[in-house]
Amino acid sequence: MLRYLSVFVLFLSCSLHSFSQSSELSVEKIMQDTRWMGTFPSNVKWGIHSENIYFDYNPEDHPADSLHRINLKNPDKILLVSAKEKRDLIPNRGDFNSSRSKMIFSDDGDLFIYDMRTREKTVLLDLPFYIRDAKFMRNENIISFEADNNAFLYDLKKGSLKQLTHIKTGSGKKEKEKEVSAKHEWLENENLKLLEVVNQRKQDKENAKAYLESIKAKDDYVFHLSGKEIRNLNISPTGDFVGFSLIERERGRATMVPNYVDESGYTENLSARSKVGEVGFSAELALYDLKKDSVFMIDLSGLPGIKDLPDYVSDYPDVEREEKAREIIPSQIHFSENGEQAVVNLRSKDNKDRWIALIDLNTAEIKTLERQRDEAWLAGPGIGNTFYGNETLGWLPDNKHIYFQSEESGFSHLYILNIETGVKTDLTPGKYEVFDPQLSNDKKNWYFTSSQIHPGERHFYRMPVMGGKMTQLTSMEGKNEVKLSPDEKYLAITHSYINKPEELYLKPNKAGAKAKQLTSGQSEAFSAYNWKEPQLVTFKARDGAQVPARLYKPEENVKNDAAIVFVHGAGYLQNAHKWWSSYFREYMFHNLLTDLGYTVIDIDYRGSAGYGRDWRTGIYRHMGGKDLTDQVDGVEYLIENHNIDPEKVGIYGGSYGGFITLMAMFTNAEIFKAGAALRSVTDWAHYNHGYTSNILNRPWEDPIAYRRSSPIYFAEGLEGDLLIAHGMVDTNVQFQDVVRLAQRLIELGKDDWELAVYPVEGHGFVEPSSWTDEYSRILELFNESLLEKN
Structure with missing residues (x-):
């Protein structure tokens, strides 16, 4: 293992030294431009008439994939979609009427209607502002849509437009007129005279404003946002109500990522995310009653359990806590098909509670239909997240049942609930x-x-x-x-x-x-190799859980009794499955390692997706707990069942996998003799809010969770050989993470470690040369540390 801090990336040869094992594969081969593998379909979608399947593909070996299609009448022929055909495609994201004879959609901000029988597309509205979310109303001669943060109705028979809501961005107070100097006024006037497009855009903006004013009645109620944002605007099918959320943000301090190899020749700062805990975000739920021409703010303070504290506070008995309602983040209001009922999904900002509530459209009062609580955090398929929603929720046609997904049983399932009887069915x-x-x-x-x-x-x-x-x-x-x-x-x-x-x-x-x-x-080159089918196995963890894994076994005549543990990234992701992995480069690398005699295990540790609520939340308040002991127990399984030498075990992974690698090398030095930590989180207090706060809460409120979960606190335990690799323009897990860890290792006097940096790479590497260099280093590390030293 090299005993120095490598500041710039130097290519390391990947010779196999004295080892006799060989492979048809090489790091250079598997890490080259992915086009060597062939071309594979992506972004599949149907044409609106169910006659053509469209997908991105690249049989022509162009620099990038392009749109192709297959017609069902001639399914053996793949055709390249021309630029004109692509422009003329009817999107399949619109809204159909009940007979599915017509579809409305917005495209490039304009409103269109499409006749399924005649196949004619007609522009209904070409306005100076952007039109979105067009839908047929219950009366299908009326179309609703959102534009300029307001709700509108368009009458297909009359060709008339009506603005339903009058929501303004200002405070409602008379704004002080700006004082414009003669110099600035002259410059603006000259600019508008010289540049026709700029002048036209100014006129379009003024015309749009004048048009909106012209269709507004003198006594229309105007609601002012007072500096807040509007989100989740939704119009009831009868046009009697509009629901929306008011969002107030306090931007946290953004982190800056220096780009040392910017094309300008200067060091440029890339603006990136803020750190965990620095997100100021509050929301209110509003119901616009169009008959009463008034906006009602929905009171959420009476939600059951809204003042409940999480269980972890018992670890801090000396902290005084004020009893108060937690902040709530609402999703979109969902109206029943008859427009007479409405439900909304509500989440506590700490993401430990979720309520589905019925809204009384006459009084704007709510009634809780369903409360779900998770002392860890609410998530899982179809359940969405706090800030972006995306949950499964809606009405059945009988206007009596709502549907949603829940992990109540321990697995995410589809439920219906009768709002009249309260009966819920999985x-x-x-x-x-x-x-x-x-x-x-x-x-x-x-x-x-x-x-x-x-x-x-x-x-x-x-x-x-x-x-x-x-x-x-x-x-x-x-x-x-x-x-x-x-x-x-x-x-x-x-x-x-x-x-x-x-x-x-x-x-x-x-x-x-x-x-x-x-x-x-x-491609012929890719299919020429006999790609291995790893075994899907389970092993027993120390707490009795059965842990799923992929196992790659070498032929007995080349087996070197060394094992490599691969740790997938992304935290909530599944990789011990039966389909082609998103970690396909790592999959090919594991084939190479197996050819060279290594046994490789790829574990769906605690925190991985696909195995239900308990598996998902097994890392709550302790990353580097069960997710790490699952790796250690996997090694014990290999030693006991596959004749692995305990002195020949290595570990590697990227992102979350890099984090686990660091924790393994720092806290289980007797197990792991070598590790490669790629784009690793080293201190969770420096990662983002949405992901980290769910699992570890907020740093100043739960410091215990952060200290026992962050590798930088355990660096003194390093004994084996460690490779740290990181892209310098990584705006996700930022380069600062490994710089701080490097300084810590220097101060601790550690020497069996190496830092390889990649100046042009972000979190996901792009350049084949970077992939090749990184994995050459990983192979060199394992060959030297696990085989040469033994």
């Missing part, structure tokens, strides 16, 4: 998870993906809307990512397996029907 019970439920066109069935067959498989299902038999519509082992055709007759399936990248398949929407493969993108 439609998909079992020890598996449900993803992306959607209602069929006729709203008689659900379509969704689930892991019912196996935690490492994904299949597509249909089920009656009120629950019942789940019909499995896909059968290929692995991952089946399905796009249902607009007419619901076909499934476009992006399928992959452990050792086979994604390919596109077409299948009729019937159980048992055969899927036809439409693409075959592997």
